[in-house]
Amino acid sequence: MRATARFVWHYLEMVIAMFAGMFALGALWDLVLPELTRFDVRTLIMAADMTVGMAAWMKVRRHGWAPIGEMSLAMMLPFVILLVPYWFGVLSPMVVMSAGHAGMFVLMLAAMLIRRQEYTRHQPRWVKPAGFALAVLLLPGAVSAVSTVGKFKAQYAARADTVTASPVRRAHDPAKPTVALVTSGNGTNVTDLLGPYEVLASTGKINAYVVSPGSRVIPLTGGLDLVPDYTFAEFDSLMAAQHDRAEAVVVPALNKPEPAELGAITSWIRRQHAAGAIAMSVCNGARTLAATGLLDGRPATSHWYRLPGLRSDFTAVKWTDGVRYVDDGDVITAAGVLSGVDGALRLVERFFDTETARTAAGAVQWRHYSPGAAAAIPVYSWELPDIAMILNASWQPGPTTIGVQLTAGVGELELAAPFTSYTEQTVIGRTVSIGSGPILSAHGLTFVPRAANADGVDRLVVPGAAAARAHAVPGGVYLHTAPGFAFDPVISDITRTYDVRTATEAIKTLQYPEGDVRLAGSAWPWGATLVPLGLALLGLGVTVAGVKLVRRRKGSAPAREPVSV
Structure with a gap:
């Protein structure tokens, strides 16, 4: 025994x-x-x-x-x-x-x-105490492993079913500048993509299209599925038929494209650039743009978290930080996530003028437009309080499955805000897109929900000012009930529902200007801090009980009688 x-x-x-x-x-x-x-x-x-x-x-x-x-x-x-x-x-x-x-x-x-x-x-002798400690930590460790892996996998998980939704094609005007925003079949950062898209499309003066190497539905951050407007081949055919070309190509952060797809993306970007298009990256899209070789010898920027790896992997690039974007003529690189808004405004300036860009900034209610020059931003690094993200990823006891209702006419940034803020930027939980069928966003993109109803979610949020006015979703928390930038109410909701530190993590990782949103609530994720302690105590109790049970059985075992010869 x-x-x-x-x-x-x-x-x-x-x-x-x-x-x-x-x-x-x-x-x-x-x-x-x-x-x-x-x-x-x-x-x-x-x-x-x-x-x-x-x-x-x-x-x-x-x-x-x-x-x-x-x-x-x-x-x-x-x-x-x-x-x-x-x-x-x-x-x-x-x-x-x-x-x-x-x-x-x-x-x-x-x-x-x-x-x-x-x-x-x-x-x-020392092995028993060490093993005892391992047993005590097994339960909180196992919960952390399951929770963390599940949340990170859900961020760009492809949908389980097959959908055949088609995009609603918009009329092309060859008199307008054309911008192609690139996506990847393995996933694309929702804000890196939809932020610049809404800025460009809201002007009414730009043909903005989402393009992809293939025709399949693209998973964006948090499980928001997008139907691309065109494949690369279809876009090229459209340009040829219209005797037109792309004025710019925008590259958001792509989620680990397979080697063959990455090769197709980089070669297509190089061809568009050679034909006269400005190549612009957002956040970790700089990695894809650097892989084309177009950044060699040039100044460039990216998300503060990604810069150390980029400096190591692409030594020919002059990486810099502390600025919203770097404009080097035919190449523009924007810093992290919401910096893509300023990068897109820079494109509008290049195509038209600062007044048109100012109007575009007002259309999305971005208060930080810096005419003609890139604004300075804080130079961040990981610090001890950022352990809140680990606690949230591992042991967040609050609502962790968040339904997001898709409604027709929702703004693209309004849609991006919950899908990225509750998942990638804070690791609170996972989001589930909900709706009765495909919807068209405010500027004509097609999105496909993953669930027909809110059964099984911990809470339901409804993005979009139009949806808040209609108030047609019973039981939903309407996010955009007042004027303001699309991310403001989501960050405020995080402070109320979770805590201020978690909201601060969202601001930091989004590279959103500090002080823009009033943060009021619990200062720290105390629930996520106490859960592992409780699990460790439970593990301690189970381990002690197990040891006592084994000792009791040993003590009650009948002694063997000597065998007489």
Whole structure:
């Protein structure tokens, strides 16, 4: 019995150490490695991270190199084997991940059974307290892992069903400048895309189109699905038929395009630029633009969080921070997220004049237009209070599934605000688009909801000033009930529903000017802070009870009588 308990306990210890390695090293690689787009490379790195965590714990437990090597092979081998049919297109990424983890756990158990004495021997005295601590932390750690992975995966998860919605084509006017805004099949940042789009389209003087390498529905941040206006090929055909060309191409942050798609995007951008288009990036769209080579030797900017990685990966670019955008003639790069509004206003200035740009800024109620020059912005970095994002991602007890009602005529920035603010910028939870069918936004984009009703959501929010006036959605929280920039009421809602620190994180990561929104509410995410402590106490209670139960059984076991000969 004792040997079996040691064996099972040892297995659980290694599983905990394995996941600890995955999360700790995964966070480190996100900081120091370039953005990885290949599924196979990401999978092998993940498996290696888990192996390192497990191997380190085995070494601490004084196992020899032979069993450590066997266990490492047991963890890596399933993924290596499954990637071979993946490379030939036989297996999907989901199958590789699911079967790989299942095979890993089975082979780990097999490796332990081969050397069962190795894993049932008496451990050093300090191992019990260490194992006890691991057991106490297992519950909050497991909840954190499930919650964090779920929230991040949901940000750009493709819809489960297949939709055949078509865009509503707008009449093309060759007398107007034409701007193409690029998207990726794996996802596109909702605000990076829709912010510039609304600024440009609201002028009434620009042909603004959303274009994509393929014709499938595009998942934007938070699960908002957009039907692109044109594929690259269709856009090129339109320009040829109209004897026209793109005056500018806008590149928002794209969510890890597959290598083939990335190649198609960068080559298409280069062709448009060679034909005379201004190339403009927003936020981490600078990574895609840098991959074209068009930024080499030029000054450029991006989101403060992305700049360290960009400086490491694209050393030929003169990266700078502290400004809304950098205009280098035929290339413009905007800083993070809402800086795309100013980048688009700069395009309007270039096409027309500052008065037209001022009118466009007023149309979207952006109070920070800086005529003719890029405004200075704070130079941010990660600080200790930013741990609030980790707490929210891991243990937020407030509403974490937020329904967003899609209504016809909603402004593009009004629509972007909840989908990005509750998810990517604060990691509070996940958003679900709700509606009875495809809708047209204020300036003609087609969006497709994922759910027909609000069943199963924790709360329902309704973006859009027009929707607030109509008040046709029972039980919904109307966000845009007063004049102002589209993000103001969403940030205010975060302070009321959650806390001020979380709203401050949204402002910081959106690169929204500080002081624009009055923040009133709880100062800190105390609920998300207390939940892991409560889970740890629960884990402590369960562990203590388990230890007492084992000791009681040992004490009540009948003593063996001596055998007489």
